[in-house]
Amino acid sequence: MRAYLPDYQARSAKDLKDALKVLSGEPGLWKPLAGATDLMVLFAAGKLPRGRYLNIRGLKELRGIGVTKDFVSLGALTTYTEIRGHSVLMKEFPNLCAAARETGAIAIQNRGTIGGNIANASPAADSPPALLVYDAEIELVSSKGARWVPYAGFHLAYKKMVMRPDELIRAVRLPRRAEKFAHFYRKIGTRRAQAISKVCFSGKARLEKNGRRFLDARIAVGSVAPIPLRCLRTEAAIVSRDLDARVIANARKIFLQEISPIDDIRSTRDYRAAVAGNVFEQFIQETAGL
Numbered sequence: 001m002r003a004y005l006p007d008y009q010a011r012s013a014k015d016l017k018d019a020l021k022v023l024s025g026e027p028g029l030w031k032p033l034a035g036a037t038d039l040m041v042l043f044a045a046g047k048l049p050r051g052r053y054l055n056i057r058g059l060k061e062l063r064g065i066g067v068t069k070d071f072v073s074l075g076a077l078t079t080y081t082e083i084r085g086h087s088v089l090m091k092e093f094p095n096l097c098a099a100a101r102e103t104g105a106i107a108i109q110n111r112g113t114i115g116g117n118i119a120n121a122s123p124a125a126d127s128p129p130a131l132l133v134y135d136a137e138i139e140l141v142s143s144k145g146a147r148w149v150p151y152a153g154f155h156l157a158y159k160k161m162v163m164r165p166d167e168l169i170r171a172v173r174l175p176r177r178a179e180k181f182a183h184f185y186r187k188i189g190t191r192r193a194q195a196i197s198k199v200c201f202s203g204k205a206r207l208e209k210n211g212r213r214f215l216d217a218r219i220a221v222g223s224v225a226p227i228p229l230r231c232l233r234t235e236a237a238i239v240s241r242d243l244d245a246r247v248i249a250n251a252r253k254i255f256l257q258e259i260s261p262i263d264d265i266r267s268t269r270d271y272r273a274a275v276a277g278n279v280f281e282q283f284i285q286e287t288a289g290l
């Protein structure tokens with residue numbers, strides 16, 4: 001059943017200070033609304049909790065992509081369209097651009113924001129695995145001040161985050177690295193567009209010169225655990241080892257132990273595990289040039 005509009009209250013924040021005052025005045029009562037691409041789906045389905053919504057879309061303090069020597073910073077209101085076309089992101093953080101290109105379709109990419117994707121905390125969201133692989137940090141602001149938190153550790157459990165109800169995500173920053181990595185991103189869904197991931201994989205790896213060993217590797221996945229997951233044990237199983245069939249088979253086994261896919265409306269546990277394992281091997285073969 002559709003929701004009934006008079007059950008909801010909404011107002012637009014004048015600026016960041018005004019938004020934080022509203023959120024801290026009645027913590028938990030007001031919920032931010034950015035692109036509304038997640039919230040309006042719930043509204044249309046009659047599942048959006050009744051309450052008060054604070055429109056933050058006009059806040060210029062949450063906009064723009066900035067590049068310094070050490071970081072690329074994205075305001076929380078940065079859209080997928082802005083991400084996928086940004087030259088520095090395309091060169092240094094291609095997995096995030098690939099995630100943006102594969103999120104929804106053009107209309108969603110024009111309206112959906114990176115801050116909304118993080119705060120919505122869906123385990124099937126497409127940007128989080130890329131953010132994990134790139135060691136993203138999140139800036140949380142409230143009327144009490146600002147703090148940076150590592151994105152690894154931001155999601156505590158299904159839909160539970162370190163962010164307090166009086167806080168907003170202001171920005172996401174990605175540390176720039178001098179080392180050259182090979183990057184790999186795959187989204188498995190029912191269609192090429194407008195599909196929620198059954199498996200989403202982001203990886204990067206650095207190979208020894210003329211060798212068959214990784215000096216460094218990062219792996220993160222979506223849709224196969226209650227939260228976006230960095231696979232530290234799997235990484236350890238492929239770094240500083242000859243990438244022969246035995247090592248790869250053992251690493252695949254560890255990877256499948258680290259993830260915990262489930263049966264749901266979009267896929268089955270077994271399909272997700274099989275496909276995740278195959279994509280993992282594809283990551284090794286492509287980045288190691290096997």
Ligand SMILES: Cc1cc2nc3c(=O)[nH]c(=O)nc-3n(C[C@H](O)[C@H](O)[C@H](O)COP(=O)(O)OP(=O)(O)OC[C@H]3O[C@@H](n4cnc5c(N)ncnc54)[C@H](O)[C@@H]3O)c2cc1C
Pocket residue numbers: 031032033034035036037038039040041076077102103104105108111112113114115116117118119120124125126127167168169170194195196197
């Ligand atoms: C047709 C369709 C296709 C989609 N396809 C994909 C897809 O392929 N991949 C994917 O990952 N997602 C997909 N989505 C989901 C959605 O588009 C994204 O999650 C989007 O990034 C949400 O951003 P938003 O600005 O619209 O968030 P909103 O709907 O405005 O908000 C979502 C949540 O985040 C909170 N929030 C928003 N901004 C902030 C902030 N700055 N600080 C704190 N809290 C905040 C809100 O309170 C709310 O809880 C799809 C949605 C639709 C409708």
